[in-house]
Amino acid sequence: MRKKLVAGNWKMHGNLAENNELLNAVVSGVAGLRDASVSVCVPYPYLSSVQATLRDTNITWGAQNVSQYDKGAYTGEVSTAMLKDFGCTYAIVGHSERRTLFGEHSKVVAEKYLAAQNAGLIPILCVGETLEQREAGTTEKIIEEQLKAVIALAGVDSLSKAVVAYEPIWAIGTGKTASPQQAQDVHEFIRSGIAAQNAGVAENLTIQYGGSVKANNAAELFAMPDIDGGLIGGASLIASDFIAVCHALQN
Numbered sequence: 001m002r003k004k005l006v007a008g009n010w011k012m013h014g015n016l017a018e019n020n021e022l023l024n025a026v027v028s029g030v031a032g033l034r035d036a037s038v039s040v041c042v043p044y045p046y047l048s049s050v051q052a053t054l055r056d057t058n059i060t061w062g063a064q065n066v067s068q069y070d071k072g073a074y075t076g077e078v079s080t081a082m083l084k085d086f087g088c089t090y091a092i093v094g095h096s097e098r099r100t101l102f103g104e105h106s107k108v109v110a111e112k113y114l115a116a117q118n119a120g121l122i123p124i125l126c127v128g129e130t131l132e133q134r135e136a137g138t139t140e141k142i143i144e145e146q147l148k149a150v151i152a153l154a155g156v157d158s159l160s161k162a163v164v165a166y167e168p169i170w171a172i173g174t175g176k177t178a179s180p181q182q183a184q185d186v187h188e189f190i191r192s193g194i195a196a197q198n199a200g201v202a203e204n205l206t207i208q209y210g211g212s213v214k215a216n217n218a219a220e221l222f223a224m225p226d227i228d229g230g231l232i233g234g235a236s237l238i239a240s241d242f243i244a245v246c247h248a249l250q251n
């Protein structure tokens with residue numbers, strides 16, 4: 001059985017006091033969950049305190065980005081080894097906000113993915129299309145290109161140590177969720193494309209859906225056969241909502 005994962009992506013939100021309150025509530029809210037993994041990807045400055053809060057719980061943590069370089073004169077960057085120092089399990093790579101707002105193209109994303117894996121982190125690789133691309137009928141082509149860049153650099157087998165998150169850009173932060181069938185269609189496309197190269201890797205790959213996942217729509221999304229959890233933005237900042245999304249994984 002492949003692993004299901006709900007991960008919160010806090011983006012650039014939070015402060016020490018609010019984070020503590022949020023995490024303490026989430027820790028008790030998901031303490032009884034079986035067979036489901038819960039994680040939070042937090043801003044770099046909070047990794048230390050998040051580590052201290054979550055260390056002895058069933059929740060893991062990670063970062064929202066990472067440098068492709070090991071070390072050196074890269075002002076403002078954070079390396080994979082630094083994330084390991086703070087006990088991170090995951091690093092999100094290729095989030096659409098990084099691709100569009102910070103100019104990260106697929107080659108850089110692939111380098112970050114590989115650097116994360118080489119350091120023993122699990123990359124959460126985000127892929128997804130814009131509304132224009134969907135309307136032009138190029139969704140599959142775009143996703144295929146995004147995946148291809150990673151497979152070309154790291155090989156298809158590397159996906160056995162990764163998570164893929166399908167995040168249609170038009171659904172992120174808009175309140176406009178992909179329908180369960182729309183999401184399932186893309187997830188199935190991703191899994192079958194990988195299966196053509198390595199069936200075992202495809203079968204075991206966790207593919208999350210992200211984009212306006214909320215307490216009231218998580219269960220129907222997670223019920224689809226190729227949706228293995230979610231990458232949650234806004235709803236991960238509200239304890240009761242995030243807890244409800246995590247519980248939807250078990251239904």
Ligand code: 13P
Nearest residue numbers: 009172173211212233234
């Ligand atoms: P929202 O859940 O706020 O739409 O954000 C999704 C996302 O970008 C998660 O990485």
